[in-house]
Amino acid sequence: MVMKPEPWGEALDEVVAKGPARLILPTPTRSAVPPVRRRALAGEERLVFGCGRYEGIDARVAVEAAGRMPVEELSIGDYVLNGGESATLVMVEAITRLLPGVLGNTESAVQDSFASGGMEHLVEGPVYTKPAVWRGQEAPPVLLSGNHGAVDRWRRDQALRKTARNRPDLVAATPEERLDRRDREVLAEEAVRDDGQPVAD
Ligand SMILES: C[S@@+](CC[C@H](N)C(=O)[O-])C[C@H]1O[C@@H](n2cnc3c(N)ncnc32)[C@H](O)[C@@H]1O
Missing domain, CATH: 1.10.1270.20 (tRNA(m1g37)methyltransferase, domain 2)
Structure with a gap:
């Protein structure tokens, strides 16, 4: 089963209406996000995570989104999860702890x-x-x-x-x-x- 493009298109319309954002698409098909990339992402103003389920999201969604915002596929490692939500939690923790003021020390x-x-x-x-x-x-x-x-x-x-x-x-x-x-x-x-x-x- 593959996630349909229509609801994704509408959801991303809402995202774009609220201002510039970088779209992160969690995927197991890439190398695990390297430290240098996490540091760069910590400097971004607004990150939006598009979490797939089942076999993933219809491939046209990423193509269409790339026409109006930066789109990036990121993995947390060489294993397959049921959905992108837990991968997103991992990435958000790994990225936000690099922001000034997040850690006490x-x-x-x-x-x-x-x-x-x-x-x-x-x-x-x-x-x-x-x-x-x-x-x-x-x-x-x-x-x-x-x-x-x-x-x-x-x-x-x-x-x-x-x-x-x-x-x-x-x-x-x-x-x-x-x-x-x-x-x-x-x-x-x-x-x-x-x-x-x-x-x-
Ligand atoms: C069951 S997986 C789809 C796997 C896909 N059929 C494949 O073999 O590449 C469903 C979703 O979980 C997320 N996901 C699974 N493993 C991941 C990983 N290692 N890193 C980041 N996201 C992952 C992605 O969002 C993916 O679209």
């Missing part, structure tokens, strides 16, 4: 996995909060040292180690110029097998 988004800046292409390392000791497990003492330089370096080391273990493909994609001498030492310690799996976890 603006540093959080910078340190996130796949964030922009120095951590690009890395996943975030392990995170800790109080208490310093919980059920016999100590949080890493460097985090309580008050030495911000040492904390930043430790965080980057941990991010590099976790990325090498969990996502060696991202290490391979990290541009050489983003790695300093210490980065290279850490990655050399985290040797991965030829099949991309960690030597020991």
Whole structure:
């Protein structure tokens, strides 16, 4: 079953009447939306998501809409959902948390996995909060040292180690110029097998 074009055309008439918008059509047929695209979308004034169901929306809807607004197909991953609504929720969360003021601590988004800046292409390392000791497990003492330089370096080391273990493909994609001498030492310690799996976890 395919969604008919007429109701979509009328719904988009209403959207256009309310002002400029970019139409996002969730689809499983694309590569997962990359971080750089999410950052660009966070700067858009108005995003409208057209959620398909069943086999999807009649293909003429996207063609007709493209004549009056930017239209973009986006996926959240290589799996098929029943409808675009849950994909839209995922995208809205991933995009809006990049907007100024959405997160209490603006540093959080910078340190996130796949964030922009120095951590690009890395996943975030392990995170800790109080208490310093919980059920016999100590949080890493460097985090309580008050030495911000040492904390930043430790965080980057941990991010590099976790990325090498969990996502060696991202290490391979990290541009050489983003790695300093210490980065290279850490990655050399985290040797991965030829099949991309960690030597020991
Ligand atoms: C059952 S799916 C249609 C799948 C389609 N027949 C195909 O094989 O490509 C119905 C709707 O769910 C949404 N959807 C499914 N998987 C998705 C994904 N991975 N990312 C984004 N949207 C998805 C799309 O809006 C799609 O039109």
